[in-house]
Amino acid sequence: MKRLVLVGGGHAHLSVLSALAREKPTDMEVVLVTPSSHQIYSGMLPGWIAGHYTREQCQIDLRPLVQAANVRMVLNHIVGMDADRCCVALSDGRHIEYDTLSLDVGSEIDISWLEMTGEKLLPAKPLDHFFNAWPKILAAAKSHYGYRLAVVGGGAAGVEIALAVRYAFTQAGVAGHVDLVTSASGLLPGHDSGVKHRVAGALAKALIAVHGLRGTGVPEGVMLSDASLIPADCVIAATGARAPRWLMLSHLMLDEYGYIAVDKRHLSHSHPNVFAAGDVCSRQDIAMARSGVHAVHVGPMLASNLLAVEAGEPLKTYQPRRRSLYLLACGPKYAIASWGGFSAGGRWVWHWKNWIDRRFVDRFSNPQRL
Structure with missing residues (x-):
């Protein structure tokens, strides 16, 4: 046989x-x-x-x-x-x-540029590990005023994770800060400009700082290619x-x-x-x-x-x-649809995705x- x-x-x-x-x-x-x-x-x-x-x-x-x-x-x-x-x-x-x-x-996940972050680094994959680690990170953020979290990766995964983290912090009463490092290629490479505009608006509304520069992991957080530092208590890698x-x-x-x-x-x-x-x-x-x-x-x-x-x-x-x-979740029950040159956003898109x-x-x- x-x-x-x-x-x-x-x-x-x-x-x-x-x-x-x-x-x-x-x-x-x-x-x-x-x-x-x-x-x-x-x-x-x-x-x-x-x-x-x-x-x-x-x-x-x-x-x-x-x-x-x-x-x-x-x-x-x-x-x-x-x-x-x-x-x-x-x-x-x-x-x-x-x-x-x-x-x-x-x-x-390619974490070669971020390995120096050490124990602060959390790759988005494998998913089992991420699911086990996230509750601990949220608990730490609740007990640490001014907790800073950086997401590295400007693709769909990085965007969705950054918006989800910001919403989770808000719902949990965390007085924290979320940064998104996209590299020089910017937000959502390969997607239409209308989608990028909608996503940029969602990030701005969520008060997420977006950095269009390459990031390198350092013990203190993420060092950008212009030598500026993004301090971080946790760095989530949603990179290539x-x-x-x-x-x-x-x-x-x-x-x-x-x-x-x-x-x-x-x-x-x-x-x-x-x-x-x-x-x-x-x-x-x-x-x-x-x-x-x-x-x-x-x-x-x-x-x-x-x-x-x-x-x-x-x-x-x-x-x-x-x-x-592509249906991109934006934290609250709101999502953005991307299909070629077409884009749309709203609660109805989230319910469609759900x-x-x-x-x-x-x-x-x-x-x-x-």
Whole structure:
């Protein structure tokens, strides 16, 4: 019996597990390697920081889905792989061999410029660590008058986290200060000017100071490229992504930045039995932003292809949409929509986002509804 190994419980693999639960193939063994039995939905992180959701509302319990799909779940971290030998290495020293492999492990936060911040530094990923750390930071801010928190990163994640933190401070009665360091590329690179204008207005209304300069971590906080210092008791890193380091020794073909090179079927360019989806891979035929939006949309195609491999059927391709919809949470129950050159803001956008997010979590939390 052939073995399919899924590494990571990300957005795309949720669709794969759902397909396995529906199709119930009996001619292959499926193993899921994931560090936790609960998958936190990243789209609800800002709302959780702001206090709109409980942790339980933001996470998907993988156990019922895994059971329905007849999948063996291994709770562990991948630390390496050898694509030539068809095996992955786990943090406890075990190796798992595969006939077909699918990787959906995401990327890492690049904190190389901020490491000197030391214990003050909190990367936005991994999410489990962030969810455990944030309540302690909020408690410290409550007991420390004039608490200063800096968020580094001008993309959607940095903006949403900064606005969520500011709202959480206000709701908790924290007399604190929030800074957002965006680097020279400014707010929301790649988004339309109308979206940027709306977001800048939301940041100004929240009294968040925005610094359009590169920041470097120092023990006192963040040093900007003009040599000015932003003192900080905590620095949240929502900076650019980097590929997992263990890929360098994987024998897979990688792009110039270390991500897995895949084609339009999300199949490895070097190893025809390895698939990859989400932030861990890089399409070689088109430019495609690393976004949870694409990870969600590529999931059904990935599921179809993994089943097709075992059945000896042709593989499908994924063509991303010309425009992606982004709904940016702004702290209170207010959000901004970004879709190409269109933008809008209001409480109705937040309720729209809330409906989408809750439906996503509920869909995969209840296998009987699949």
